[in-house]
Amino acid sequence: KAGVTQTPRYLIKTRGQQVTLSCSPISGHRSVSWYQQTPGQGLQFLFEYFSETQRNKGNFPGRFSGRQFSNSRSEMNVSTLELGDSALYLCASSPGEQSNTEAFFGQGTRLTVV
Amino acid sequence: KNQVEQSPQSLIILEGKNCTLQCNYTVSPFSNLRWYKQDTGRGPVSLTIMTFSENTKSNGRYTATLDADTKQSSLHITASQLSDSASYICVVSAEGTYKYIFGTGTRLKVLA
Numbered sequence: 061k062a063g064v065t066q067t068p069r070y071l072i073k074t075r076g077q078q079v080t081l082s083c084s085p086i087s088g089h090r091s092v093s094w095y096q097q098t099p100g101q102g103l104q105f106l107f108e109y110f111s112e113t114q115r116n117k118g119n120f121p122g123r124f125s126g127r128q129f130s131n132s133r134s135e136m137n138v139s140t141l142e143l144g145d146s147a148l149y150l151c152a153s154s155p156g157e158q159s160n161t162e163a164f165f166g167q168g169t170r171l172t173v174v
Numbered sequence: 175k176n177q178v179e180q181s182p183q184s185l186i187i188l189e190g191k192n193c194t195l196q197c198n199y200t201v202s203p204f205s206n207l208r209w210y211k212q213d214t215g216r217g218p219v220s221l222t223i224m225t226f227s228e229n230t231k232s233n234g235r236y237t238a239t240l241d242a243d244t245k246q247s248s249l250h251i252t253a254s255q256l257s258d259s260a261s262y263i264c265v266v267s268a269e270g271t272y273k274y275i276f277g278t279g280t281r282l283k284v285l286a
Binding site for chain 1: 210217223276279
C-alpha cells in the first residue's frame with residue numbers, strides 16, 4: 061500500500077510569488093490535513109479537508125489556502141510569499157470518519173523563500 | 175488556551191540506557207493523545223495513540239502512559255538504540271474537532 065506522497069520535495073521561490081504544493085493520500089483515506097513546521101514554532105496545523113470540504117482551519121492568514129479533489133488528493137496554495145513562509149510543509153492522511161484515527165504523514169515539501 | 179508542553183527540550187543518553195520524555199497539556203475537552211517520532215528531514219511517524227480511557231500503550235520498546243486527571247503523558251524508551259535519535263512530538267486533539275495541537279518536541283540523541 062503506497063504511503064502519503066507529497067510533491068515537490070524541494071522548492072525555492074522568491075518573495076511575492078505564489079506556490080502550490082500537492083499531497084496524495086493513502087488509497088481509501090478521505091481526510092487530508094496540512095501542517096507547517098519551522099525550527100522556531102514547531103509543527104502548526106494549517107487546515108484539514110474531508111470529502112472535498114474544509115472541516116477545520118488553524119490560525120494562518122488568508123494567503124494560505126487549500127482544496128481537496130474528488131479523488132481525495134489535496135493541494136495547498138500560498139500567495140504573496142514572505143521570507144517567513146520558509147518551512148517544511150507536511151500533509152497527513154487518515155480515514156477521517158473520527159478524530160481519533162491514525163494519521164500518516166508524508167515526507168514533506170521543503171519550501172525556501174528568498 | 176489549548177497548549178501542549180514537552181520536556182526536556184533535548185536529551186543525550188548512551189546506547190542501551192532508558193529514558194522518559196514528558197508531555198503536559200491543557201487541551202479540553204480531551205479526545206486523544208499521540209506520540210510521534212520524527213527523523214531529521216522526514217515526516218513524523220506514529221508511535222502510539224491513546225484515548226481518555228487508556229492509561230498505557232506499548233509499541234515495542236516504546237511505552238506511553240496517560241494520566242487524564244493530571245493531564246500528563248510520558249513516553250518511556252527502553253534499551254535505547256542509535257536509531258532512536260530523533261525528535262519526539264506529543265500531539266493532543268480536542269473532542270469534537272479535527273484540530274491537532276502539537277508540542278514543540280524533545281530532541282533525543284543516543285550516543286554509542
